[in-house]
Amino acid sequence: MPDFGRFWFTGGVEADVITTNTGSPGELLRLLRDGRPRTRAELVVETGLARSTVRARLDSLLDAGLITDGGNGASTGGRPASRLVFNARAKIALAAEVGATHATIAAADLTGALLATDKLDLDIAEGPESVLPLLITAWRELLRASGLDQLPLAGVGIGLPGPVEHSTGKPNNPPIMPGWDGYDVPARVAADLGVPVLVDNEVNLMALGEHATCFPHAQDMIVVKVATGIGSGFISNGALHRGAVGAAGDLGHILAPNGGDAHCRCGNTGCLEAVASGPAIAAKLHASGLDAQTSADVVALVRAGNLEAGQAVRQAGRDIGDVLAACVSMFNPSLIVVGGSVALAGEMLLAGVREAIYRRSLPLATENLAIVPSQAGIDAGVLGAATMVVQHALSPAVIDHQLTG
Amino acid sequence: MPDFGRFWFTGGVEADVITTNTGSPGELLRLLRDGRPRTRAELVVETGLARSTVRARLDSLLDAGLITDGGNGASTGGRPASRLVFNARAKIALAAEVGATHATIAAADLTGALLATDKLDLDIAEGPESVLPLLITAWRELLRASGLDQLPLAGVGIGLPGPVEHSTGKPNNPPIMPGWDGYDVPARVAADLGVPVLVDNEVNLMALGEHATCFPHAQDMIVVKVATGIGSGFISNGALHRGAVGAAGDLGHILAPNGGDAHCRCGNTGCLEAVASGPAIAAKLHASGLDAQTSADVVALVRAGNLEAGQAVRQAGRDIGDVLAACVSMFNPSLIVVGGSVALAGEMLLAGVREAIYRRSLPLATENLAIVPSQAGIDAGVLGAATMVVQHALSPAVIDHQLTG
CATH class of the missing domain: 3.30.420.40 (ATPase, nucleotide binding domain)
Structure with missing residues (x-):
């Protein structure tokens, strides 16, 4: 049959989300998030972008600490070229899975891997004004105890045991959470921690955790x-x-x-x-x-x-x-x-x-x-909460917004 | 609460699909598909791209006939600037909804609107080697009778009454379609018509038709x-x-x-x-x-x-x-x-x-x-088939592949 190029067989809906690499800092970072170190020259080849463009974008990622020098590449005759690698410890994601009577909290790196976890007792029925400060105190203590409190925060992810309107982070008529209906959870947590806060139903986050880490x-x-x-x-x-x-x-x-x-x-x-x-x-x-x-x-x-x-x-x-x-x-x-x-x-x-x-x-x-x-076991929920933060914080749109205004 | 920019509240998954406009021809076309005429200067403002970039991209879309001159814009003192507009008649999408005993076929423009339709009797159980030539003959006759046979084809969309592996266009163990299991429908149809062929289950295409045209x-x-x-x-x-x-x-x-x-x-x-x-x-x-x-x-x-x-x-x-x-x-x-x-x-x-x-x-x-x-009624299936073709043929990836190699 005729050759229609590599896209001929692609359904319309999917084809719409195939995008060419613009070489924005966020899209270069998306490449590097696989953890493989690359030289600047390798990135020029991989993206097809101009050398000067790649250099400028990488400089802004280096300035932000999101990538670091990862040692030297193979010498091609002259001075060995340095390799750049994703810095998963540039920022910390805070996560919580909140149940009716207890919560699991965690601090994760920018790959979503858990660096420290803890558990605390609470009573969800005491309402957000009581429960959220408990979480905030517990996160701060966790960061201090694990020596992570010097690193900047990427964001906070919270799983709650009820329906949540994800776009606003507000619980939506949750049956076992009196006092939480319509409460602005992101605003309350961000007021203390000063970073973006994402909220979802805890079973959704279990699914996200299983998906991101195991499947x-x-x-x-x-x-x-x-x-x-x-x-x-x-x-x-x-x-x-x-x-x-x-x-x-x-x-x-x-x-x-x-x-x-x-x-x-x-x-x-x-x-x-x-x-x-x-x-x-x-x-x-x-x-x-x-x-x-x-x-x-x-x-x-x-x-x-x-x-x-x-x-x-x-x-x-x-x-x-x-x-x-x-x-x-x-x-x-x-x-x-x-x-x-x-x-x-x-x-x-x-x-x-x-x-x-x-x-x-x-x-x-x-x-x-x-x-x-x-497969993710009892940590599936916090893994999903951390994944939600990382997906957000490292998305090209957010990175480009931060680095280029 | 702190200002995190317009993306702070966006969930991670969604944020990943927000992309900045690269000014590729396909992405400029995506803007113009809303049907609103724009001057080159307006497109420069809307995209934030360099004037020379916009001019070059638009020239390639004009050469391909995908946009045309849409009259003059408001004069800003000097010579009125000409406006460019999406040319929905640049190509024709062929569509079919195939049932057990009959099919509805259609020719559509690049907005997915049906320009001509017809019905034909068939027996799906006679197998693809019998049924597909009937469709091809009927499409050709429809194009001739409606005077659309001078326009190039964008592609073909077919809805079949059984499960279809959409990525290959092959029916997958369809219960009421003897002889169709695993048959390469796109290859057979493309051999005659020479354009990309997309195949899906007809109820999926009804859903796509209702969604695209009414909801x-x-x-x-x-x-x-x-x-x-x-x-x-x-x-x-x-x-x-x-x-x-x-x-x-x-x-x-x-x-x-x-x-x-x-x-x-x-x-x-x-x-x-x-x-x-x-x-x-x-x-x-x-x-x-x-x-x-x-x-x-x-x-x-x-x-x-x-x-x-x-x-x-x-x-x-x-x-x-x-x-x-x-x-x-x-x-x-x-x-x-x-x-x-x-x-x-x-x-x-x-x-x-x-x-x-x-x-x-x-x-x-x-x-x-x-x-x-x-709401789309009996045409929902063919509307969906036409929509599937248009979404594919006008996706930035396909347009960019065609215009820039």
């Missing part, structure tokens, strides 16, 4: 959290799908085929959360005379080899799989990642999920579908 | 087609979500809460399609002694005021809404568009859909959700 090549994936509640985060075309009001991924309140008339805390009946969450499984076991109230109790019973607990977790997996089967038909993901405290029970949960998905989905949609346990 | 500002929307089968197309973050193997949007084979043990042609039981498609509704009415076999029969009965037919369509709407309620919880769309031949029955279907979605979804997710009938 960067997955274009379409679902990350499921099974804990006190059941939620999910969804990556579409390589980016988080947040939905119209930040409420996407609400797996827990979908009608479970096996949901019957189980009462849910949302006021409806038959919700997935009412039959397959940690407390729902515990309630079933408790009714059978076992000592179980929380996800942790359920996991402990399964790990101790209790048959009834194992069966209950497997059935919860089937119930979750029944609902995920609909999501597989709609999204056609290549990957489903299952995490959260109930997932610590191990293979029992995953086996139930797989069983139901394979029973209900078309073969085409499951042919190349992987269903795996969380 | 360009909807970032997250679902377009549902209720006809012989039930399918959907999903726009996420403003772009089509096609899924890992092009199988996304398969609403019809999700378990319907009301599906019972109804047998589906896919081999499973209880699928939405087995209870709510046109033939499924017709079969119910037929069993009650009414003369109904197809979607058209059902619609005719409803329009004639038959109560039983109206009730059956409304129940089908509820069944579809039950499944869509799960999609609303997962996607949080701002818009659901309902089309397809059964939707011609009117408000009965939509009323059922709305009833079920509002009963099952969380208030936050439905607060700003609009559920509307198809």
Whole structure:
């Protein structure tokens, strides 16, 4: 067939996001973020830009400390050319994953790698004016204790246990967060820390964390959290799908085929959360005379080899799989990642999920579908929060704005 | 709070797609595609680029016929400056929506507007070697009859009634298309027409057509087609979500809460399609002694005021809404568009859909959700196919490749 050049086969939507390198400082930095040291001459070849342009852009990145001298390249006869390399320690990203009763906080470098972490107890129901100062104090203490307090901050990322309007950082009618609805979280935190603050739902950030650190090549994936509640985060075309009001991924309140008339805390009946969450499984076991109230109790019973607990977790997996089967038909993901405290029970949960998905989905949609346990583990949420900050702070638009006004 | 510039509040993912204008011909064309005539001086101001750069880029677009002289601008004292305007008739996009027994074909300009359309009968089961030559002959005749055959072609867009691997244009295990699996549709069509050929699932293209022509500002929307089968197309973050193997949007084979043990042609039981498609509704009415076999029969009965037919369509709407309620919880769309031949029955279907979605979804997710009938109507598929071609052919990457090598 005729040769239409390398773009002939590219669909229209994707083609619109292919951009040529303008040689702006931000776009040169995007190249260097892979961590490979390059000489100025190599960057001229790689970008096709004028030598003088590349030199000027690199100088501004060097001045900002975002790249540094990374040793000498191979000599080509004369003086060996120095290599430039991305400086991942130029700034620190602060991150927090906030739950109902505790938070995990972290300081990360500009690759999103965690340099220091800590945990603190809190009560989300005490409201933002009480909780946010606790976080700010804890971050400052973490920076001091880890000797990172001399480095500038790139920004702050916060995951909250409810829907968040990402563009403003304001929680949107969060059911378990009294006092937070519409509260300007970025303004409150930025007033103390003086850097950009990004906020999102914590399950979205789990998905971002799994995607960025463990599955960067997955274009379409679902990350499921099974804990006190059941939620999910969804990556579409390589980016988080947040939905119209930040409420996407609400797996827990979908009608479970096996949901019957189980009462849910949302006021409806038959919700997935009412039959397959940690407390729902515990309630079933408790009714059978076992000592179980929380996800942790359920996991402990399964790990101790209790048959009834194992069966209950497997059935919860089937119930979750029944609902995920609909999501597989709609999204056609290549990957489903299952995490959260109930997932610590191990293979029992995953086996139930797989069983139901394979029973209900078309073969085409499951042919190349992987269903795996969380790889990022309990740090997925803070990793996602740190990734969100880094993606923002190092985006070409932000870098160019900072360096060229 | 501190001023972080206009980008401080932008989430990381979105910030990565903000690009500065490089002044490449393709990016200048992107500006001009809004149809507003501009003088060279106005373009210099708008882009911030050097006058000589803008002049050279515009010359290459003028040479290619993609922009033309659009009359004079306001005089600023001296000779009035000529205005340049996008030439939507520079090239023609060919489009087809192919169904099981017929196709709609069209020729469109570079805004995606349809200039000429036609319909033809075919049998998709006769395979690509039979069907594609029919399309090619019909397109050529359409161009001749409408006097458009002197204009160059921008490309060809084809919607097929099955899953398509969009990157290669090959159907992927399509259930109702014997002989098409893995067939290189773009190569076959390009061998005759000599231009890029893009292929996608026809319901995806319905979604693209509705989005591009009627709801360009909807970032997250679902377009549902209720006809012989039930399918959907999903726009996420403003772009089509096609899924890992092009199988996304398969609403019809999700378990319907009301599906019972109804047998589906896919081999499973209880699928939405087995209870709510046109033939499924017709079969119910037929069993009650009414003369109904197809979607058209059902619609005719409803329009004639038959109560039983109206009730059956409304129940089908509820069944579809039950499944869509799960999609609303997962996607949080701002818009659901309902089309397809059964939707011609009117408000009965939509009323059922709305009833079920509002009963099952969380208030936050439905607060700003609009559920509307198809606006693009029966041309949605070809409009989407034309849009796919135009988005590709006018993308900066393709334009720059053509004009600068």
